[in-house]
Amino acid sequence: MLDVADPTTAQPVRAALRRAAPALLAYAAVRLLGVVVLASWGLVEGEGWHQLLSARWDSLWYTRIAEEGYGYTLYLPDGRIHSNLAFFPLLPWLERTVAAITPLAPADAGLAVSWFSSLAAAWGIFAVADRLYGRRTGIALAVLWAVLPTGIVQSMAYSESLFTALAAWAVYALLTRRWVWAGGLAALAGLTRPVGLAVVAAVWVTAAVALRPEGWRGPWRSPSGPALGMAIAPLGWLGYVAWTGARTGSPLGYLDIQHQWGNGFDGGLAFAGFVRDNLTGPFPLAGIGLLAAIALVGWLYVLCVRQHQPLPLLVLCGVVAALALAGSGYFGSKPRLLMPAFPLLLPPAAALARIRTTPAVLILGCAALASAVYGAFWLHGSGPP
Template sequence: MPGPVKSAAPALGVFVGLHLVGLLVLALISHKVHGWDLLHLLGNRYDSRWYDQIAVHGYGRQAPKSYAMFPLFPAMMAVLGPVTPGPTWTAGVLISWCAGLAAAWGLYMLGTHLRDRRTGILLAALWAVLPHAVIEVSAYTESLFTAFAAWALWALLTRRWVSAGILTLFAGLTRPSASALVAAVGLAAGVAVLRRQDGWRPWLCALLAPVGFVGYLAWVGVRMDRWDGYFWVQAHRWGSRFDGGRYTATALVNYLTRRTDIAMYTCAFVLLTALVLLALLATERWPWPLIVYAALLLATVIGTAGYFHSKARLLLPAFTLLLPLAAGMANIRTRNAALIIGGLALTSAWYGSYLLLIWRYSP
């Protein structure tokens, strides 16, 4: 069973405190510049509207384009919406806050298991000050998926095979990013089976892990009357298809060699930094399932054409890339670590405000 909440209280407190700083900055800027409602900014913009429509009307009204959105998050909104004050999308904000806390707890447990409590707290803190961290408390699916992924990987490393399989199943109903988690968990379970470890539990984990992800793709295929229905929707309704990274490489060169918007520079910086962190993760010999998860998630984001401006947000669940940074910062003075996190928090707060108030497209 997970450790008591009391032991994770510092990580949870840091997560909440850092996001309150971000929301305070957002509220001050939005009130001064636009006078927009803070809750509306977090819950009723871009992808959030799609989840709200699915929660209220189901997939039928906007089919087939809505099939790109996985079902668990809008299903939770539909359940909580009637008992949550305000429109249904306010339930999405509430879910993301709760999921963000669960994710911070999972990151703390993962970092503590791999190194020590200080690393666990810093891992949760670093995740909370990423450039797109405002999405972690918005009505998007990144926090919910990260919570499932963090706890699934912790369960995997502590050989809680059934829990890892169940958590991966739910992650597979949350985001397409689950393909990386399914592969990492499935491979680890397969290795345990070949080594004849832990009896029947790795077998059950391997069977459970892909059910959510594959099940949803199959459901879309049935609804579309074609086996590749989900991928057809992504390609023909959203203009997003896997091209092995050609689009991303071309976009990187273009955006780094001419004047463009700060959002494009930020995404380019995040992508290049992620590649460096992946190399560090591999060379420092962290557990291989964590490397597989990060590598496959990064490969999916880089290898998919379109929506360059969203690629940094899509990497929010790639939290294992932060492990080398968290472990390194755990060895410096607390004051210095606090100054670094504080500076990143203010930068993230400003950039999050920019994304929600000035940037014209989905973050």
């Protein structure tokens, strides 16, 4: 790991923002391209980009929570029960707050929160890579995160952008030994999505290593910082799960709610069955594509280990990937569930940073266009992302 100076501690925040400006501008350009292509596609399909980004699928559930609070339950014709208690509260809280202090409606407030959070996430992703491998790698990583095939979700009123922003800055806090900040951000991540456990795990594992007797040297001399970060980190996730349990009258109430939605953790059995069905069905190429995607995730993780990424990055992306791939539920959502695992993109980002600027820009530009077209195609499909 390279010993790169930390710009955000050595300089004021304004200087740090200037350092991150190329990454943020490039990120914003990619996301703007995605929205423009989506809007253009919508002119042909007769469906507005605003509706697709702010008022469909999960966005509707978050908006209803912001407007009415928890307690809404949808009873489906096949007997399934969908409760809005399945959705963690931080995004709808922010939607309600923004709607209360601005002229925006809750749905538009959710879109504003997501767009702001996506920039905060891009900055955090840049800051992590910049600290470890330099500015060019940081820019490349932020743009690679933007051009993911599921990158359009970063522009939707979903919680992925908010969660990734909290996860990235929590990792950055761990890299800079800001234990209380890391614990607080992990607690907020735990109020955002169930996968907040991945950020909690990153804090706990990193702090546990710091608490070893041989680690009590220099800035790690006192164990109070790591221990306090560990204590704070799970409070958000545990608090919401405990509140849900009290509300449903069962300590396992949240798991029951997820089960009613068809979600759970089965070690990947349901996903394996889904892949098998595709391989043996009328379109076996779909199954081959799924196997290739799983192999790619595993290969990227191996590269992360060989790149000697710091422990919090490896724990974060490892737990996020494990929860995404080994969980049951709607399989079409798995690509976006992997989105917070941004450290998986560090090896290709470092490779891009080593080549000349012109070919790197051409590669990322082509990827941005492909991502924009795929995102428009995806959102105009029949199922949720």
